[in-house]
Amino acid sequence: xxxxxxxxxxxxxxxxxxxxxxxxxxxxxxxxxxxxxxxxxxxxxxxxxxxxxxxxxxxxxxxxxxxxxxxxxxxxxxxxxxxxxxxxxxxxxxxxxxxxxxxxxxxxxxxxxxxxxxxxxxxxxxxxxxxxxxxxxxxxxxxxxxxxxxxxxxxxxxxxxxxxxxxxxxxxxxxxxxxxxxxxxxxxxxxxxxxxxxxxxxxxxxxxxxxxxxxxxxxxxxxxxxxxxxxxxxxxxxxxxxxxxxxxxxxxx
Numbered sequence: 001x002x003x004x005x006x007x008x009x010x011x012x013x014x015x016x017x018x019x020x021x022x023x024x025x026x027x028x029x030x031x032x033x034x035x036x037x038x039x040x041x042x043x044x045x046x047x048x049x050x051x052x053x054x055x056x057x058x059x060x061x062x063x064x065x066x067x068x069x070x071x072x073x074x075x076x077x078x079x080x081x082x083x084x085x086x087x088x089x090x091x092x093x094x095x096x097x098x099x100x101x102x103x104x105x106x107x108x109x110x111x112x113x114x115x116x117x118x119x120x121x122x123x124x125x126x127x128x129x130x131x132x133x134x135x136x137x138x139x140x141x142x143x144x145x146x147x148x149x150x151x152x153x154x155x156x157x158x159x160x161x162x163x164x165x166x167x168x169x170x171x172x173x174x175x176x177x178x179x180x181x182x183x184x185x186x187x188x189x190x191x192x193x194x195x196x197x198x199x200x201x202x203x204x205x206x207x208x209x210x211x212x213x214x215x216x217x218x219x220x221x222x223x224x225x226x227x228x229x230x231x232x233x234x235x236x237x238x239x240x241x242x243x244x245x246x247x248x249x250x251x252x253x
Contacts, residue, residue: 005092009105010112012036012086019074026247029113030224031072033201033243036109037102037165038084045069045084047203047231061203061231068230099165107163110199111149113243114161117251121153132157133185139177147182153253157186159195159218167202172210179216197221199243203228208237221246 014023016032024032041050044062052058069084070077087093093101107125114123127150129136138145149161160182162175179196186194195218198211202222211220225242228234241249 006104006108008090008092009036009087009108012090013109013112016086017073017083019072026113026117026244029109029247030227030243031069033106033109033223034069035084036087037105037201039088039098039102040081040085045080061233065227065231068227102165103163106165106201107148110161110163110243113247114149114151114250117247119250119253121151121158121250121253124150124152129182133182133189136181136185138181139174151250151253156189156191157194158191158253159197162196162198164198164200164202167200167204167207167211172207175211176214176216179214183216195219197246199223199246203231203233205233205237208233208240212237212239219246 013032013036016024016035018024018028018031021028039046042053042059044053044059045066046053047062047065048058053062066080067077070080073080073083075083087102087105088096088098111123111125125148127147129138129145129147132147132150132152136145147160148163150157151159151161160178162178164171164175167175175198182196183194186192196216197219198217199221200223202208208220208222211217219241220239221241221243222228223243225237225240228237228240
C-alpha cells in the first residue's frame with residue numbers, strides 16, 4: 001500500500017474531475033491520471049521531450065492532445081492547463097524536481113487500479129526482488145533491486161509490472177534487460193504462470209516499438225491508447241494495450 005505521502009496522490013486522483021461520473025472508473029481513469037500527473041512545457045502538454053515541444057511535429061501533436069483532453073473533459077481548451085499537473089502543485093511537491101515524484105505517483109495510481117480491479121491477488125509496491133527471487137542478478141541494478149509492482153497470487157509471484165511514466169531512449173534497454181532475468185528466476189523457482197508487463201505514458205513511436213519488439217515482454221500498456229491515435233502515433237504501436245483493458249485482464253487473475 002502507498003505510504004502516507006503518496007496516499008495524497010490517490011486523494012487527488014479520486015477527487016479529480018470526471019465528467020458525468022461520481023469518481024474514477026476503469027474507463028475514465030486515464031483522465032484522472034493526466035489531471036494529477038501531466039505537466040506543461042513551452043505552453044503545451046508535455047507529450048514528449050521538452051526541447052522538442054518548442055516547434056515542429058511534436059508541438060503540433062501536443063496541441064492536438066490538448067484539444068483531445070478538452071473534448072473528453074468537456075471544458076474549453078484554454079482551461080486544460082489549469083486543471084492538470086495537480087500533484088506538482090501540492091505543498092508536498094511544489095518546487096521539487098518532477099521526475100522521481102511523478103514516477104512514484106504513477107506507480108501508486110496504477111497499483112491502486114490493480115487493487116480495485118476485482119482481482120484476488122495482492123499488489124506489492126517496490127517489492128524487494130531478492131526476497132521473491134533469491135540469487136537474482138540484474139544488470140546495472142542497485143544492491144537492493146525493487147520491483148515497481150509485484151503481483152502475488154496465492155503464495156507466489158504472478159507477474160512483474162514495471163511502471164514508467166516515460167522511457168528515455170537510453171533507458172529502454174534497462175527494461176528489456178530485466179525481463180529475461182525475472183523470467184529465468186521464475187522458471188527456476190517454478191513460478192507458473194508468470195508474466196512481465198510494462199505500463200507507461202511514453203509516446204515516442206521508436207521507444208514504444210523497441211519495447212514491442214522484445215519477445216520477452218508479455219505486454220506493453222499505455223495510459224490511453226486513443227491518445228496515441230489522436231496524435232497520429234499508430235502503425236506498429238497498434239499492439240499496445242490500453243490501461244483500461246489491462247485492468248480488465250488483471251481482474252481475472
